[in-house]
Amino acid sequence: LWRATWITALAATSYVAYSIYEESNPSKQQPQSAALPNGAPKKNLVILGSGWGAVSVLKDVDTTQFNVVVVSPRNYFLFTPLLPSAPTGTVSLKSIVEPIRSIARRCAGEVLYFEAEATDVDPVKKTVTIKGTNAVSQDLNYDYLVFAVGAKPNTFGIPGVYENACFLKEIPDAEQVRNRLLNNIEKAANLPKDDPERKRLLNFVVVGGGPTGVEFAAELQDFVDQDLKKWYPKTAVDIKVSLVEAMPNILNMFNKKLIQYTQDVFAETKIDLKLQTAVKKVDSKVITAQIKEADGTVRTEEIPYGVLVWATGNGGRDVTIKLANKLDLTKQTFANRGLLIDEQYLKVLGDASDSIFAIGDCTLSRKFPPTAQVAHQEGEYLATLLNNLSKIDSLKWELTQTENAEAKANILSKIDRLSNFQPFVYNHQGALAYVGSDRAIADLSWGNWSKMSLSGSFTFLFWKSAMLNMGLSFRSRCLVALDWFKTSVFGRDASNNN
Ligand code: FAD
Ligand code: NAI
Structure with missing residues (x-):
């Protein structure tokens, strides 16, 4: 038994030491x-975004086979x-972000990053116009474009x-x-105490009973x-949290x-749930x-x-809608919400050059919900597809170099x-939500073949382990676990010093 304990402890320590070393020493x-080792021209792969979809592509694509450029106004991945x-x-904000530079530096091939926003795509010339934080615009040429710009709050x-509410999408x-x-x-x-203004100030309303609204209302009531x-005994008793759906x-x-x-x-924790209530x-x-x-009236x-927190789902970003309108497909079936894709190979429909792929929340899909799980799996699939395309392009070039039958x-x-690509298959592993x-x-x-529904405190532990498991790096897992530990021991900080 001792020997087994020692071996396990040694293996765990080595794993921790290796993870820390690997993450901090690219x-x-x-x-x-300009060219691959066999002389074939190296293709430009432009990835728009630094979220679930984009990072998943970046981690799995063979960056030595492409000249990879990542463009995103946000120089970090957000969990x-x-x-x-x-x-x-x-949890602290720093614990749930991962710098895109550290992800890019861990790739085998050099990856360029522009802190910029894609403002336009020309699918005929195969260029993306990007606008940097210094407001300077430039065009990038692409051979393959991964469109993973996510969505904006709807x-x-x-x-x-827009003028009065807060959203919950970004840091x-x-x-x-x-x-x-x-x-x-x-x-x-x-x-x-009897001032109506006091009552108004302490009325915190969350609109949208999807998972974002539910999880946030739950966290707020916990706080x-x-x-x-404890810290505002006279004031906090009058705080009211409402969820409107x-x-x-x-x-x-x-x-x-x-x-x-x-x-x-929610009823037990006194969250005021207002159903059948549509904000106008x-x-x-x-x-x-x-x-x-x-009675129907x-x-x-x-x-x-x-305070109003608005969480009623996703809308299309300007650059997405601009491209969708150029391809002239969304007008026919959907009103300005995202890009239509071929759900088997994730290609953007209407792109004649077959070189734009779209994944995640910027797409319109009847099959796949707009979740991290989908964006992540689409990204993994797309990376494999791109690796295959790169091999095919390279072989096609070799074909032009030989006369030998x-x-x-x-x-x-x-x-x-x-060329015999397997289509994308989404493997739904379920849904989890924190309810307070x-x-x-x-x-x-x-x-x-198997489904299971769980709820309660044990499920909360499961939720926590799933959150740690989904984390992008060993560093962020440690930071999140430490935050949870600090919260359980010292409570949450109530100072307003951001
Ligand atoms: P994102 O992750 O949003 O990434 C988009 C990226 O594009 C960002 O880096 C952004 O800066 C960048 N970008 C924006 N505009 C441009 C531009 N013009 N040019 C270039 N780049 C641009 N899903 C789950 O499965 N489980 C969960 O528990 C879960 N919890 C969630 C909680 C909240 C509060 C929210 C808001 C969403 C949650 N989701 C969850 C949904 C999940 O986050 C999204 O489905 C997922 O982020 C989609 O990935 P994406 O890559 O398409 O977009
Ligand atoms: P959502 O689209 O899931 O829910 C939005 C809700 O707002 C809907 O129930 C809708 O009926 C309601 N709504 C719309 N307009 C309204 C109005 N005017 N007044 C009142 N209610 C209104 O949006 P959400 O929660 O932002 O989620 C977006 C995506 O992210 C979803 O696909 C979701 O599954 C995913 N997500 C998953 C999480 C998880 O798995 N734990 C957590 C958060 C998001």
Whole structure:
């Protein structure tokens, strides 16, 4: 037994030491070049984005076979599943990001990165126009383009949302939500108990009963119950967290039992769940919503609010819509939301050159939901496809260099074999969500043959281990685990010093 313990401890220590060494010491990279070792011209691979889809391609594509350029206005990868935990300080923002430079430096071939936004794609000339943070624009040529720019928050054009609400998609959003929450609490603490302005300031409303809204409302109520009530005993008792959802249910993608479980947890923790309540207008202090009653009648209600967090799903980014309109496909079936793709090979439909691929939230798909799980698997698949395409391109070049019939036949048969791509198959592993007071729900599946629904405190532990397992690096896993430990021992920090 002792020997087994020693061997396990040694193996674990070596793994930790190796992971730390490997992550902090990038090895030498093969520089970018005009040609591959066999003389074939090296193709330019431009990847737009630094999120789930883009990073997944970058990690698996053979960067020695392409001249790879990554373009993104954000020079880091963001681990979105833990973003709802960030505004309340359960985890620190630095723990859920991974610099794109460190991901790029760990690739075998040199990867160039531009901190810039893609503003336009010309699918005929095969160029992308990018605008840097210094506002200077330039064009990049591509042979293959990976379009993985994600989505922006959808407001459905509801008046006043952009001007008054906070979103929960990016790091600055989380900072803004935290600032507004803590500013309001301090302001309210200075007002008399019966002042209606105090009540308004302490009314925190989350709109959208999808997983983002549910997880954030749960985290916020935890913050109130577990921390703010200690540090602001007189003020925090008057904080009200509401979740507003237009449909009769929250979390529509989950099993009915789990939806009911979540609603029960919300009732127990005093989150005010407003179902069948569709927000129609927002101004700086009041939300106007239409409520559908059980008898089918509709009435209008005004909800005064202090902080509004808007989480009603995804809309297309400007560059995506611009490209979609050039390809003239979205106009026919969908109203300006994303790119239509061939779901088997992830190619953008309508691109005559067959060189633009799109993955993740910027695509419109009837089959795949807009989740990290999908974007990640699409990225892995696309990397393999691109590696194959690079081999085919290289063989095609070799074909032009030989006159020997036998060599030609040999090359052609290799090309034939490589051209036989397997289509993308999405392997849904289930959905997880944190629902508050150390409880979570999980709809798990193993292919088509087994499904399981779990809820409760044990599921929360499972959720935590899944979060660590999904983490991009050993560093970020350690930081997140440390944050959870700090939160459980010292509580969350309530200072407004971002
Ligand atoms: P993103 O990850 O959003 O990446 C897009 C990238 O493109 C970013 O780097 C962005 O800066 C960059 N970009 C933007 N505009 C441009 C431009 N013009 N040019 C170049 N680059 C650009 N999914 C799950 O499966 N499980 C979860 O638990 C989960 N939790 C979530 C929690 C929250 C709060 C949110 C908002 C989403 C969550 N999701 C979850 C969904 C998941 O985050 C998305 O489906 C996933 O991020 C999509 O990956 P993507 O690569 O398409 O886009
Ligand atoms: P969503 O699209 O899943 O849910 C948005 C909700 O807002 C819907 O229920 C909709 O009915 C509601 N809504 C729309 N307009 C409204 C209005 N005017 N008034 C009131 N309610 C309104 O959006 P969400 O939560 O942002 O998620 C986006 C994607 O990210 C989804 O695919 C989701 O699965 C994924 N995600 C997954 C997570 C997880 O697995 N734990 C966590 C967060 C996001």
